[in-house]
Amino acid sequence: MSKDWPLWEVFVRSKGGLSHRHVGSVHAPDGEIAIRHARDTYTRRMEGVSLWVVPSASIIASDPADDGPMFEPAEDKIYRHPTFYDIPDGITHI
Amino acid sequence: MDQALFQYVLRLGDDGLILGQRLSEWTGHAPSVEVDLSLANMALDLIGQATHFLHYAGQIEGQGRDGDALAFRRDVMDFGNCVLVEQPNGDFAQTMARQFLFSTWQKMLLERLIGSKDELIASVAAKSVKEVTYHQELSEEWVVRLGDGTAESHRRMAAGLDWMWRFIPELFEMDSVGEEMLARGIGADPASFRADYDRKLLAVLDQATLEAPKDQRPILGGRRGHHSEHLGHLLCAMQFLPRTYPDAKW
Numbered sequence: 607m608s609k610d611w612p613l614w615e616v617f618v619r620s621k622g623g624l625s626h627r628h629v630g631s632v633h634a635p636d637g638e639i640a641i642r643h644a645r646d647t648y649t650r651r652m653e654g655v656s657l658w659v660v661p662s663a664s665i666i667a668s669d670p671a672d673d674g675p676m677f678e679p680a681e682d683k684i685y686r687h688p689t690f691y692d693i694p695d696g697i698t699h700i
Numbered sequence: 701m702d703q704a705l706f707q708y709v710l711r712l713g714d715d716g717l718i719l720g721q722r723l724s725e726w727t728g729h730a731p732s733v734e735v736d737l738s739l740a741n742m743a744l745d746l747i748g749q750a751t752h753f754l755h756y757a758g759q760i761e762g763q764g765r766d767g768d769a770l771a772f773r774r775d776v777m778d779f780g781n782c783v784l785v786e787q788p789n790g791d792f793a794q795t796m797a798r799q800f801l802f803s804t805w806q807k808m809l810l811e812r813l814i815g816s817k818d819e820l821i822a823s824v825a826a827k828s829v830k831e832v833t834y835h836q837e838l839s840e841e842w843v844v845r846l847g848d849g850t851a852e853s854h855r856r857m858a859a860g861l862d863w864m865w866r867f868i869p870e871l872f873e874m875d876s877v878g879e880e881m882l883a884r885g886i887g888a889d890p891a892s893f894r895a896d897y898d899r900k901l902l903a904v905l906d907q908a909t910l911e912a913p914k915d916q917r918p919i920l921g922g923r924r925g926h927h928s929e930h931l932g933h934l935l936c937a938m939q940f941l942p943r944t945y946p947d948a949k950w
Contacts (some may be wrong), residue, residue: 611732632734635845642838643734646741 713753720746797860847908
């Protein structure tokens with residue numbers, strides 16, 4: 607049966623204030639059942655407070671063949687990392 | 701011993717235990733891995749509720765039996781679950797028909813038991829009603845989807861409801877145990893939500909493009925230990941290990 611059902615990508619917000627994170631995917635006949643399946647598959651151990659599901663077919667992905675032009679130009683631009691600042695003592699979570 | 705309270709709590713526990721065992725039979729066999737998890741989650745919720753009620757029943761009885769002893773060392777005539785929950789799984793539509801009829805009733809019952817004068821019943825009801833609300837919604841959604849799906853799913857959903865329909869009247873039956881619990885402010889009167897229950901069923905069936913099955917001869921008696929042939933077979937599988945290896949440990 608599941609091969610007849612479309613695939614949905616699942617995003618879980620683990621607690622208020624954090625963003626939803628991709629955790630995996632489920633098969634389901636429609637969005638409402640996909641939310642149920644996501645709840646039963648990915649939040650049964652208190653992993654989340656909010657769920658999104660998105661039809662996998664709606665995701666537009668970058669082409670692995672374009673990895674060179676897409677991602678390599680960033681490799682030698684170390685000045686884009688904010689590592690040239692002195693962080694004062696007592697500042698945490700950076 | 702408080703005989704009426706013992707029987708009442710035992711019935712609440714047996715409903716959850718037997719339906720939980722039935723649902724767990726799907727594990728590894730469901731139509732998809734997601735549905736497998738849904739059914740196993742529901743089974744665990746129900747067995748968790750049964751654990752609370754059966755342990756409490758053992759305390760009320762005061763003969764040294766705990767929840768495990770009540771679950772695994774009673775014979776079929778001593779079970780007080782309704783006949784609906786012991787019905788075979790059949791196909792997925794039949795399982796969802798059983799779940800929808802039971803969870804809709806159980807949710808309405810638990811909502812009332814939250815106000816029970818018995819502290820343990822009230823607190824287990826308050827915790828369980830959230831789980832059961834989910835069971836009710838999920839089974840309702842499947843009834844609608846299968847009923848209003850393909851010609852085959854419609855036929856199967858109608859057949860599943862037709863199988864389960866004759867067990868509804870028992871859910872609303874009252875006897876001396878129920879009357880006493882009601883009078884003492886411990887139990888709930890199922891008659892108080894019968895109209896809501898019927899309305900809910902008809903609304904969902906309408907959405908599912910299904911007709912209510914014709915009224916059939918009701919099957920009653922589970923609360924008094926008169927069960928269908930199916931319960932004995934279920935208990936064989938459920939009780940085999942603890943009866944063969946008493947007090948076995950992991």
